[in-house]
Amino acid sequence: MTVRALAAFVVFWLALAAPLAACTRPALQPGPTINPVNIDQTRLARAILAEVNYHRCRVQLRELSYAGDALTQSSQAHSVWMAQRKKLSHTGRGASGRKMTDRVRTARLTPRTASENIAYLPLFQFGRNSFRVVDRNACHFLDAAGDRIPSHSYATLAREVVTMWIDSPGHRRNILDRDVTAMSTGAAVSQSRACGDVWVTQIFVG
Template sequence: MTRFSTVAFVVTTTIAAISNVPIATGFQLGSSGRVMWEDNCDYADNNYRSVPGIPDVCGDVCADDSTCTHWAWNSYNGGTCWLKTGTPSTKKTTWGVNCGAQNGLSALTIDYRLMASAQLHSQDQANQCQMSHAGSNGSKMVDRIKAQNYNYNVAAENVAAGQTSVESVMTSWWNSPGHRANILNKDVVNAGFALANNNGCSNYATYWTQDFGREA
């Protein structure tokens, strides 16, 4: 899957305080944002393959298998991923089982120019103790990536403050429709991620930036 729209989604409150009911409880880091999963759910039928493993690997296996559209995990034989095909409309609540579905997008490529842009902006936010898409010098996201010699055709940015782990910030972004649209936008192919800390801030100590793009 890819991730995002050409318009940055501006947050006015910390993503840690998003009021939406969470739709997922985890983020598959190894799949570059291609998959999410939930606890205590399962899909009926459509099993075509099983793979031994822990829940965290099921999404990666599914994302790398062109037949797989969704999956479930249970403790059978010490842990088994059940790969499925078809529509995930058969989802049901099942305690002790994890399940997830992918969005059919390719993995993003880490671009170190976007990483540099994201890091500078996270540090700027931390220095100012303020979460914002605007830099303290008035810069916009597109100004910052151009300054890193990334000549974009499509670009977008997610920012957040207050989360203490990659999983928690990714889950917060995923649970916010605008940020999730950025993550899943099919028109971007590169990404850069960054975190800066400032324990001297009275509001949030962590400041996250996620930049996406496609070069012209």
């Protein structure tokens, strides 16, 4: 390979790497843990939006904007329905309607396209690691190193749930959809043997 060809090769790969280098993932800075009876829905929605936009940036897609509090509240209503029944489903009988299209309509939006991701995960930061129960009634859990496991902050919950979706082809397709322009998310917590599960509804519109 000549010097000129080598230089062209290096420039080519630097050009490819530049967009990835510009994608900054939200930092997992210490912050308030999620209060299960009083979730700051807008704060969580924006934390999840930041994680979503990081993944969109990595494949050179435009950022999504926040779709507004009305869609966040509509999403939350479906999450409340799922949490009350401990049932993961895109259809339900919550305050915002039976189907995803009802939830969008409840928010008074008329998009050309819309899609929905749902999930549930523990309120505490267990991840995929083993842990030991010290006192279930006090929600006292220890990780393998003997450190106490905290409940999720807004940033850690956003990171974990978006990672779950990105690892699932169908959910990933919704996150990386070129036709959507905005997103909102709502959540609710149900009681469980592990001191709570968070149920999440994410709606994209475009």
